[in-house]
Amino acid sequence: MGEVAHRYDETLPLEYRTQESRLNILGFWIFLGAEVALFATLFATYLVLFQRTGSGPTASELFEVKDVLIETLLLLTSSFTCGLAIFEMRRGRLAGLLAWLLVTLLLGAGFIAFEIREFIHYVHEGATMQTSAFLSSFFVLVGTHGAHVSLGIGWMILIIIQLLQRGFTPKTARKVFIVSLYWHFLDVVWIFIFTLVYLLGMVM
Amino acid sequence: MGANGHHESFPWKHIIGFVLSLVLTFAALWVALSSGLPLKAVIVIIVVFAVIQASLQLFMFMHVNESDSGRIQTFNMAYSFFIAIVVVAGSIWVMQFVL
Numbered sequence A: 001m002g003e004v005a006h007r008y009d010e011t012l013p014l015e016y017r018t019q020e021s022r023l024n025i026l027g028f029w030i031f032l033g034a035e036v037a038l039f040a041t042l043f044a045t046y047l048v049l050f051q052r053t054g055s056g057p058t059a060s061e062l063f064e065v066k067d068v069l070i071e072t073l074l075l076l077t078s079s080f081t082c083g084l085a086i087f088e089m090r091r092g093r094l095a096g097l098l099a100w101l102l103v104t105l106l107l108g109a110g111f112i113a114f115e116i117r118e119f120i121h122y123v124h125e126g127a128t129m130q131t132s133a134f135l136s137s138f139f140v141l142v143g144t145h146g147a148h149v150s151l152g153i154g155w156m157i158l159i160i161i162q163l164l165q166r167g168f169t170p171k172t173a174r175k176v177f178i179v180s181l182y183w184h185f186l187d188v189v190w191i192f193i194f195t196l197v198y199l200l201g202m203v204m
Numbered sequence B: 001m002g003a004n005g006h007h008e009s010f011p012w013k014h015i016i017g018f019v020l021s022l023v024l025t026f027a028a029l030w031v032a033l034s035s036g037l038p039l040k041a042v043i044v045i046i047v048v049f050a051v052i053q054a055s056l057q058l059f060m061f062m063h064v065n066e067s068d069s070g071r072i073q074t075f076n077m078a079y080s081f082f083i084a085i086v087v088v089a090g091s092i093w094v095m096q097f098v099l
Helices: A002-006 A019-049 A065-090 A094-124 A133-166 A170-203 B012-033 B039-061 B070-095
Strands: none
Touching: A019 A133, A019 A170, A019 B070, A065 A094, A065 A170, A065 B012, A065 B039, A094 A133, A094 A170, A133 A170, A170 B012, A170 B039, B012 B039
């Protein structure tokens, strides 16, 4: 404890004050690097296979611009509001932080709702995971992202509960900051899903 | 240390990042669906837009280059994107001879 305490730096934002927190944040960045590699393998699989549609529908027959745009805007806006939550945290405003985290959660839940609706719609049109190599790789890639968002929602709810119980401490601030990094990262992945899966699928 | 305790009272960085992200999203949509450009040009443009937008998220929202380990974080993410490009482009390139 003594060693950590002497590295305590009052001049930094709350989430960076202890050495442990600084290392946690750095470690989380390294984890995000590994996540990039994970998604890269799924993108590679999808891009190799997406024209192998067998007897099933093609990407351009399946994708609807409107649905994709709604999902994209929901997730992009949630990434923005998550950034505002951190902005409020650094101003020391707990109410503002909680409010923006709640908005982020609602937008994230809206995204998941639209995605589930989209998947159900595809299955009703006979486009299931078993239909073709295109759809197997599509559901694995987009589904893995959706599972990440769902996990992020559960994680953020737990962090909000801790904030309500404990208020601002170097520990809760660090936890909020790390979940915010995770949330922004999910939008980074979605940008590439939007571009390489949906836009590319609609033009090719 | 980039993550200083005092900072501006209005989240300009976030708002600029958000507006630019919206512009890039709609621009990519337009290029893909309505511009009538040849396919290769469309692909190059929308991928460039995606990379710019991802960078906006990393720098404007996630502050990848802040704190003492900002350089390590930035290098880590740059390296992971390099790995991603090798995996994705390499797979597409090599599999076109197989499939």
